[in-house]
Each structure stands twice: as structure tokens, then as C-alpha cells.
Amino acid sequence: MELAEEGVPPVINLTELAEKEKEEFEEKVSELIIEFGAENLMACMQCGACASICPLARTGFEWYNKKLIKAILVGMREELLDDMTPWACVACNRCTEICPRNVTPFEVMLAMRRLMVEDFALPTLTIEGLRSLYEHGHAVYMTGREARKKVGLPEKPPTTDSDEKALQELKTILKNTKLAELGLIPME
């Protein structure tokens, strides 16, 4: 199941896939979403419980949990290709908690991100976060240390930021994950 382990980048490219026959697209997209972590996708009965409490639905994003699942199940190509809603998901898991069919809609949002990543369809901020994670061990990182000094803490926190060996450990880990296979960021 795990791509990182096999070391073979999968043949997944949503753009290419969209050029295929509708039936094939439909089938393949569901398959990929399941493979990328949303194991119970097919159990969805479109009851809308997840949508009723989703912050994305409430704030007017187009393809929130229930609708995204529908779009996947019926293979709506343009919608799936262009929409950035999955990247707005706050990972709150209200939907997971409330779903009567154990679909874990959050995992569908996440799987959709993972599929989009294969197409390099990810926000610039996400790439920056990944780069920062690799370079500093912190996705959110600041060079300025006024705040730490102001409250009487050492400028360097006891994290990868002050520990070269720990940072190398993290880099070794990251180099052995799918992140390295995808080549999204430079990893020397």
C-alpha cells in the first residue's frame, strides 16, 4: 500500500486522467481517493450530516465534504481539478465525529489534497511550509527572536532550531518519505 516503501512513484496525474473516458475517470478517482486514505469512501449515503457542521460549508466554500464526496463518486472532472477547497479544510474532524457511516470525510479532503499534490496543484504557502519544515524543523518559523527575549526565554528554543543533530535526524526521515519522491522541494 505504501508508496514510500516501494519507492515507485505511482502513475497518477489528475490532468492526464481527466482526458480519459468518463467511466474510467470516475472509477479511477474513487480508487485513488480510497488508496490515499479514505478507506470508507463508498459507504457515504449523502445524508449531509457532515455538511451541516462543516466550517467550509458555512463560510461558502464550494466543494465541502459531502459535495466533494459526491463529485468524486460521479467523477466531476473540472470541479475536482480546479477547486482549492480541500486546502481550506481546517482538519477539525467535526465531520468524522458525526458521520453515521464512518466515512471519515476529513480523510476524503486529505486524500484529495494528496491526489492534487501528485499534480503539483498545491498552494504556495504549503510548499513554503514544507520547505521550512525541512530546513528548520518548523513549518512556522521566524528568525526574529524579540518575542522570546521579551518574555525572558532563551532566543533559541530547545527544538531542531538549536540542535543540529536533531535537524539532521528529521531531514533523514523526510528524505525517506514520499515527499522526497515527489520532488516538491529541494532536499539536499
Add this chain to the structure above:
Amino acid sequence: MVSETETVNENEERKLKFGLFLGCNITFNRPDVEQAMRKIFPALGVELDDLAGQSCCPTWGTMPSIDDVGWCAVAARNLCLGEEKGIDLMTACNTCYASLNEARHKMLKNPEIMNSVNEILAKIGRKYEGKAKCRHVTWVLYKDIGLEKLRESIKYTLDGLTIAVQPGCHFLWPSEVYPDREKDPFNPVVLRELCEALGAEAPYYTKLIDCCGIGALRSTDPGKSFALAKDKLECIKEELDADLIVAGCCSCMIQFDDVQDKLRKEGKINFSIPVLHYVQLLAICMGFDPQQVAGICVTPRDEIIKRILEGGKR
């Protein structure tokens, strides 16, 4: 098989000890929250370990958006830093709490993931056994220390103050992955009781469990994020006329602190409610220097801190 709620360490018999997991936002944005934890826990008899070499949890927009194994591997390395010392981690950030515990849940549930993770960890000479987990400061204060001890430990009480609590999403759901769970995760009471233990009122309000709107939502569409936060702030103003917002999560705290300032400048709200993390509020009540434990904010805190220190002396 280790379960989510099982206690790893021999904390029960020994002196309480936790690995202080900092994450990114507390470390760089709001180190006053770190300082508050470094003050209150030793004073309450809890020993803290620095978990030297810890990293980002990892947060949602990074490894979790790539694949499960990579996510779990980064989380497992952090968890190992506690496990190797026989202690659990402890955090004041809901994202760290959720990312670490969801990763642990995936590893416990799926031996394939656990094996792949340990193959990667072997390259740095580590192994995660699934024992160490991440506890939430809110739960440690509530369960391990207890309301009675908190009441005894404070120098200033909050009598007469009304607090709007913000437990935050990742404190509650998915309840299945967490070591500690509210009886009803859609009607959380723990943070309310913690505030009441300090003498304040912390009533229910209609939007108590609403999302603050930070994180991916804010970075994708700030307008929608601010609108969501505004709804909740207005509810807090109208229903409770709260003196203070108290969050259990550093990110929620940042959002409400920050957004109020933006909304005020745009003329969209005309009130200002100070926002604190619970550990900061407790630190102030215990008599620690507010400059150190609550010195960083956008929405002013001076008045409320003054009121606590002048009005609430026991």
C-alpha cells in the same frame, strides 16, 4: 496492543513528569504561553522535560497532506523523545495535540503503517512502540492536578468576571483518537470548569464549539476566516458580554486576539475583548509576572490584568 487512553508511564506512582511539546506557534509567535507553562507546572509539582531536539508536530498543511507514513514518521520521532524517557508529551496547542494523537492512532490501528514508520526511524537509530502519547495541558490540569489543587494554588481570584471559553476543534474531535475525552464532545465542560475553579463565571453560549477559523481556512481565504471569527465574537459579546475570552488552544487564542484588531480597524466591530490561553490566565492568578506569561498580544490585556491583580486578591 496499546490503546489510546492507556497510560504509559508510571506517572501515577511517581512525581508527575511530562515532555513539554512546544510546536511552532508557541515557540516563535507566542512564547509567553511557553513561559506560562514553564512557571505554572513546576509550581504545581509537575516536572517538565525539554524534549531536546523536538520539531514541528507536523501540522496539517505539511506531511499529512502528502501521505500517512511520512506524517506518522515525523510525529513518531517527536513521540519517541518522550517514550525513550518513559514520559508522555504535553502541549498547549490543539494542532500539535491532534496531529500527534491522530498519527499515533493510525500507527496503533494499522501495523503496516507502524512497520513502515519504524523502518524509517531505524535509519536514525530510533523505534516507536506506540506507548508515549501527547496529553493536553487542559486535561493535565483538570485530571492529573485537579480543580481543588488549582483553587489552593492561586493568589488572585476571578470573582465577578465572565469568561467565554474556546476549547477549540482539535481538543474535541475525532474523540476516538484522544487520550482524554469529554463526556459529550459537542458540549464540552472541562475548560468551563477550569475557569470556574479560578472564581469566574464561564457559561454556555450558542457558538461555544464553533471553529475560530484560523489555519488552512485563513490562509486560503482570509475574508471567510474573519467572517467566521466575527460571528463567534458577536455571539460572545451579545450572549455573555464577556470580560475575557479564554482559549485552550494557542492558535484559537492568536486568531481571536488578532482578528478583533483587524475587524475593529475595518469598522466591523466596536468592542474589544482580551484573549488569553488558559495557562496564561492561571499563571497570572498564581502571581507570576504578567509581562512574562502574557506579554504578547494585539488586543490589549492591560486593563483586565490590572482588574485581576487589584480586585481579586484573596
